[in-house]
Amino acid sequence: MATEPIAPETRYSLEDGLARFDTLIDQLSSAPEEDPVDADIAISVEEEPPITREPIPEQAPAAPEKSRAEQEPLTRSAARTGGDVALQVTGLLKSFGDTVAVDEIDLSVRSGTIFGIVGPNGAGKTTTLSMITGLLRPDAGEIQLAGTDVWADSSKAKRKMGILPDRLILFDRLTGRQLLHYAGLLHGLDAKTARARTADLVATIGLDEAQHRLVTDYSAGMTKKVALAAAMIHAPRLLVLDEPFESVDTVSAERIIDILNRYVAAGGTVILSSHSMDLIERICDAVAVIVDGRILATGAVADVRGDQSLEERFVDLVETSNAGEDMEWLRSFSD
């Protein structure tokens, strides 16, 4: 397949890529000068490194290369509690015709954490995330991203935000490398920076083989990965990822989780949705369960799940909610 020689400047090893990616992440802490709010957070992150409930040395951001190898991927006993509130959503409302898709949702996501949104199909996860990312205009409500109103001051907010939408296509007649470069330029990077970061991201997400092929010829998982890379190219403060693990193979998922963990360790914030309770339970610090456009439970993963697994708790919540709705007439007596 890859018979043509690859230009030397585009050949990177994975280790190269990860090292370069760390420098990309480091750029988070050197916040844009014109943005005092960002600078505050950056300082707070530098002064007090992410607090962990039961600190595990492997997760300290100082030695990410080693920690990656030694990290036990399947269990994580501690959750980061995070710093300031990075994303504050209040009274978010959206209806399509008579259907209320998102019914006055409030969310609060702390910086330096991974926040998971779970819910059954059609619960309003994508609608919520679309409104947070500025893709879908809310009927009411407010979204504050580190002090910036996403809908009132969208250009400032979107510079701080990287998004991976679900079910929206990419400009897939571009090659993977062109797509990343395109995203970089549109985010206002200069050509040189865009080129360098594209090369880093290509190596990090393991796209080296495919970077010169059209995105339309990619597998679903590879398309997700390149979209994720495009979301990160401008070193945003917040990543909003809608179903980032859907149709991604295990190895790639681990790679993505690793990237997200480093990103969060450096002070970034992630909000993601997923169907996989195991994944959410494993990687998220806090979680919100959305059913029928309402939040049924939210808080630290450990608090939400109690002594059950998150999956059991989730099924309980969804079923209680449905049962309650079915029997609603019984509670409104006729006389």
Added chain:
Amino acid sequence: MVAVFLRLRLTQLANSLRRPPVHLLGLMVLLGYAVAGTVFALGAVDDLRVADEASVGSMITICGSLILFGFLLIPLFFGSDDPADPRACASTGLPAGRVAVGLGVSAVISVPALLLAVLAASQIAAWADHPGAAVVAVFSAVIILATGVLGARTARSIAAFWLHGRRARETVGLIVVGALLLVSPGLIGIASTDWSTRESQERLADVASVLSETPLGAPWAAPALAAGGDASGAWLLLLFGLVVLAVIWAVWRVLVGRMMVTPQRPDSAIRTTGLGWFAIMPGNPVGAVAARSLSYWMRDGRYRLALLVVPIVPILLIVPLLIAGVWWQNLALIPLPVMCLFLGWMIHNDISTDNTAIWLHLATETSGWADRIGRTVPPLFLGIPLIAIGAPLTVRLYGVPDVLPAVFGVSICLLLAGLGISSAVSARHPYPTVRPGDSPFAQPQSTASSPGQALSFFGTILVASPVLALAGLGLAVGEDWNDMALLAGLVVGVGGYVLGVGVGARAFAKRAPELLAFTLRN
């Protein structure tokens, strides 16, 4: 060895009948058409025996050339499922020369070859009354059959070797549609002409004499020449036919040699090392959108189809006018402005063409200006050289140098104002279009009426109408009006571009989420 190949071919032919009944029915229908066509041709040849030699020769040469052309052209579309692919013989260890002979000879066993053989034989019958010509016709028939069969065989392998993969198929498909669109006015002309007049007979003879000197027509024309008394000329044509056959054989032999040592690649995906247009365009949002648009104009079948239509429309306009008797020098003024109008119109639904990928422009908060201006870059890239070359050419064909400013004015105005209006309309009135990846000939998945299409087209004409009027005065009256037309064209064109892009940019900035919602419904 050849016998083995022939047996293999016969087995394949027999096996091709072991299909579901529906396929067989389709096959029978096709075969029926082919046989009916051949019978019709036989009847026509039979009728020719009572006509005079000259017209017989003309008809045979023209029809015969068309048939041989079909034998070379049609196999190009069936390269992918070739049952006699030389590569299949690579593992047998046979030398390429023997494979070439075996496959070449066994290609005679096919239905089209059989029909061609019948036709070639029937033209011998047409010359039965002229003993000298009949002898030539026998040789002709052999050359015709060999050329057709080997030509088809070679064409099919060329298609299998070079024209595989999605992109090649798309390209070939577009070329064919283009060719059909080009040919159709000609066919209308042919159909509407009365061929019994002396004048048209002479024209037929002219066409035939030109064709007789081409590889396709030479073997068919030889007997007619002999019947007319020019025996040496006839043998010369036969010799020419033999040389052509030898060339085809050489191509076939080389092709087999190459194919047998070249591994079959899987459907090769497009690979572009480097950044393509992104390396050329400036590294800012406008340049990025421009580079992305340029890449799409080159790669996306939907844009390529639209581009193909741009030069075809003026032809479709001119041919009827020409037939209706309009002086052709007046018609020379038509193509350039029409092409400019269509180039400007091409981007009037550009956001809909992006489909939901437009989210990236929202996520990056791409400014409306960058989005709008970037999208006008590909048509400007094409339109500016087109005007620079086309305007002097138009004036040269028209024959009056004074009208050059007016031609410039009208073309520039139509292109720029058209781009401006399209930029505004595509952000304000998008309508559903074919989705990315679907065939450019497919119908949109949803249909919702929008004024966008007509608004941008007639809006451009309306805006340009003062310039058109001034140019008309320039043609009718004289020089001052021509300069006025240029001036007005520049003012209206640039003004329309700036205004349209501005309106579009504002609309895009304000309505970006609604535009995304529209593409989601699409």
